[in-house]
Amino acid sequence: xxxxxVNTQNILDACTIINFLHIDEDEFLIKKLKAKKFNLCxxxxxxxxKNVFNKFKGSFYNQNLEVKSKIKEVKIKLNxxxxxxxxxxxxxxxxxxxxxxxxxxxxxxxxxxxxxSFYLSKYEKLSIIFHxxxxxxxxxxxxxxESENIGSINDSIDLLLLLFKSNTDFxxxxxxxxxxxxxxxxxxxxxxxxxxxxxFQIPSNLIRxxxxxxxxxxxxxxxxxxxxxxxxxxxxxxxxHKSEFRPLYDILSKYEYxxxxxxxxxxxxxxxxxxxxxxx
Amino acid sequence: MSYTDLxxxxxxxxxxxxAVNPDEIIWAGFPQIKTKFESRIxxxxxxxxxxxxxxxxxxxxxxxxxxRYFGKGSVLTQLAAExxxxxPYFLFIxxxxxxxxxxxxxVSIIDKIDIPQLREKFRPNNERISTFIDSIGDNxxxxxxxxxxxxxxxxxxxxxxxxYGSTNAADNRTLIDFGIQRVLNPDTDYAxxxxxxFSCLTxxxxxxxxxxxxxxxxxxxxxxxxxxxxxxxxxxxxLLDNTPNNLLVFLNLTQSALFNIEDLGxxxxxxxxxxxxxxxxxxxxxxxELLLYASDLLKAYRSExxxxxxxxxxxxxDTLIKKIASELVNASLRKFNxxxxxxxxxxxxxxxTPIDDTYYETNKSDVIGWKx
Numbered sequence: 150x151x152x153x154x155v156n157t158q159n160i161l162d163a164c165t166i167i168n169f170l171h172i173d174e175d176e177f178l179i180k181k182l183k184a185k186k187f188n189l190c191x192x193x194x195x196x197x198x199k200n201v202f203n204k205f206k207g208s209f210y211n212q213n214l215e216v217k218s219k220i221k222e223v224k225i226k227l228n229x230x231x232x233x234x235x236x237x238x239x240x241x242x243x244x245x246x247x248x249x250x251x252x253x254x255x256x257x258x259x260x261x262x263x264x265x266s267f268y269l270s271k272y273e274k275l276s277i278i279f280h281x282x283x284x285x286x287x288x289x290x291x292x293x294x295e296s297e298n299i300g301s302i303n304d305s306i307d308l309l310l311l312l313f314k315s316n317t318d319f320x321x322x323x324x325x326x327x328x329x330x331x332x333x334x335x336x337x338x339x340x341x342x343x344x345x346x347x348x349f350q351i352p353s354n355l356i357r358x359x360x361x362x363x364x365x366x367x368x369x370x371x372x373x374x375x376x377x378x379x380x381x382x383x384x385x386x387x388x389x390h391k392s393e394f395r396p397l398y399d400i401l402s403k404y405e406y407x408x409x410x411x412x413x414x415x416x417x418x419x420x421x422x423x424x425x426x427x428x429x
Numbered sequence: 430m431s432y433t434d435l436x437x438x439x440x441x442x443x444x445x446x447x448a449v450n451p452d453e454i455i456w457a458g459f460p461q462i463k464t465k466f467e468s469r470i471x472x473x474x475x476x477x478x479x480x481x482x483x484x485x486x487x488x489x490x491x492x493x494x495x496x497r498y499f500g501k502g503s504v505l506t507q508l509a510a511e512x513x514x515x516x517p518y519f520l521f522i523x524x525x526x527x528x529x530x531x532x533x534x535x536v537s538i539i540d541k542i543d544i545p546q547l548r549e550k551f552r553p554n555n556e557r558i559s560t561f562i563d564s565i566g567d568n569x570x571x572x573x574x575x576x577x578x579x580x581x582x583x584x585x586x587x588x589x590x591x592x593y594g595s596t597n598a599a600d601n602r603t604l605i606d607f608g609i610q611r612v613l614n615p616d617t618d619y620a621x622x623x624x625x626x627f628s629c630l631t632x633x634x635x636x637x638x639x640x641x642x643x644x645x646x647x648x649x650x651x652x653x654x655x656x657x658x659x660x661x662x663x664x665x666x667x668l669l670d671n672t673p674n675n676l677l678v679f680l681n682l683t684q685s686a687l688f689n690i691e692d693l694g695x696x697x698x699x700x701x702x703x704x705x706x707x708x709x710x711x712x713x714x715x716x717x718e719l720l721l722y723a724s725d726l727l728k729a730y731r732s733e734x735x736x737x738x739x740x741x742x743x744x745x746x747d748t749l750i751k752k753i754a755s756e757l758v759n760a761s762l763r764k765f766n767x768x769x770x771x772x773x774x775x776x777x778x779x780x781x782t783p784i785d786d787t788y789y790e791t792n793k794s795d796v797i798g799w800k801x
């Protein structure tokens with residue numbers, strides 16, 4: 150039987166792009182990525198542009214020369230993604246249909262990416278790999294991808310593996326380096342939070358506030374057991390009632406960029422697994 | 430009412446935030462851990478071989494506090510007297526987590542070194558230091574910089590600018606006059622320079638018997654990228670290799686979901702592991718240890734010592750402390766501190782003294798947390 154040629158198109162979500170912008174060194178990854186067929190929607194570019202610098206505002210990064218040069222470098226690299234924004238935006242005509250089919254009402258980067266994926270699959274006859282590290286989004290849209298035969302939903306780890314496999318000059322040492330940088334992207338925030346929450350002292354006027362105490366203890370418990378999804382839920386609870394939880398909000402909001410990525414424990418385990426696998 | 434009137438205490442002894450004033454940093458309870466540190470430090474004062482010691486425990490088990498306590502001048506002076514030698518030179522830093530670990534390591538150590546004070550101290554021994562520097566190693570450039578460190582003719586600010594790598598053209602011309610012809614290279618020079626400075630500080634034990642470098646939050650090596658983790662390892666290894674004598678390094682390591690002692694091998698290189706001479710464990714405290722800790726701490730904060738008829742655990746009782754300890758179940762020292770600290774704070778706002786079982790039961794959920 151003759152092989153069937155399938156045209157594959159990668160669609161990138163903001164969290165995956167942000168990861169690549171943060172971990173890339175000397176434009177190595179960006180150059181490999183440029184050789185691939187990939188696009189993103191305008192909304193994803195806007196979200197990337199808005200959030201990619203948040204990490205550098207955190208308490209553990211001093212605004213030293215090194216950070217300033219990193220910011221400058223990221224700004225330049227953003228241009229590589231700007232030129233891959235998919236135009237024209239005719240596919241927006243399918244918005245209501247896809248919203249109904251996916252039972253999703255938010256017009257965020259993930260949804261518009263799914264919309265674009267659907268359009269390219271249906272009208273351009275392309276097989277789509279949508280790369281996102283947003284676990285809830287992946288879980289929500291995967292059945293739609295399968296039922297409509299759009300393609301698959303992968304994450305940054307899979308994208309790194311894809312680039313590794315398709316480039317002879319991408320060595321296993323490079324791969325290990327990028328896996329470890331990706332792991333560090335997330336654990337850096339967890340490490341910082343662990344310290345801050347551990348050292349946090351409940352202010353005298355809040356000792357008798359039951360909800361405050363329960364929330365503080367739940368955050369600590371999630372951190373101790375590395376239950377990231379529960380931690381993310383606590384974060385949104387604190388944000389929603391920020392006046393009530395002000396001292397906790399002041400700590401958690403410094404790590405906003407981490408919470409917004411919505412990763413899971415399995416994701417961290419997956420990075421570790423692949424790192425160990427390459428090492429062996 | 431004030432703490433003194435209510436509880437015969439100057440303030441709340443069970444604070445979570447560390448004391449800033451060294452006089453307020455006291456050691457309470459846990460005599461075995463204290464003895465272990467004392468004997469480790471005394472051994473370092475007496476015996477020349479450099480060594481590495483791991484301090485291992487959960488969050489809030491007292492590792493950072495131990496560093497603060499054993500960094501106190503009065504404590505080190507006492508230990509030196511007992512070991513019949515000079516005081517150790519103490520440096521406390523937190524593991525650098527930036528993108529440039531070697532530079533950050535070097536800078537955080539240099540930041541803590543009072544160059545004018547050392548220059549003044551070693552002024553009468555300048556010749557000896559100079560011959561000592563000549564006698565160690567073969568790197569002429571590093572030797573020249575080490576001599577400059579002690580040379581009062583080179584202005585301190587200029588020399589600091591040089592160490593931080595921020596000299597201008599005019600500075601460089603001045604430095605050339607002192608034989609310093611190039612900038613320091615982080616990868617090859619930083620560890621060597623620190624090693625030679627450490628060796629000079631303990632030369633003939635003229636002023637210092639040993640250098641103690643205490644690194645806090647070393648578990649964060651697990652969240653560094655592999656490249657930076659490797660750099661940190663090789664920097665420390667080089668520092669130890671080049672300081673064969675009179676250097677004691679303590680590494681504080683906290684058990685967490687991201688770091689377990691079994692995984693140590695993943696993060697610390699074989700070369701460094703082979704230098705580990707001891708491990709001091711901060712175990713989860715037992716009931717008797719908590720009782721001793723509480724009474725020691727309360728004693729240190731008494732407004733009036735040995736007040737007639739006062740219980741050692743006042744304003745609490747031993748049965749109440751045991752009860753809190755058992756209800757907290759295997760809690761860290763910090764959790765225990767927090768519970769007693771909050772209970773005493775509530776009692777102060779309610780003007781309640783003594784703090785008895787009934788008062789604790791009424792406020793239990795606020796103090797030890799809500800179980801749902």
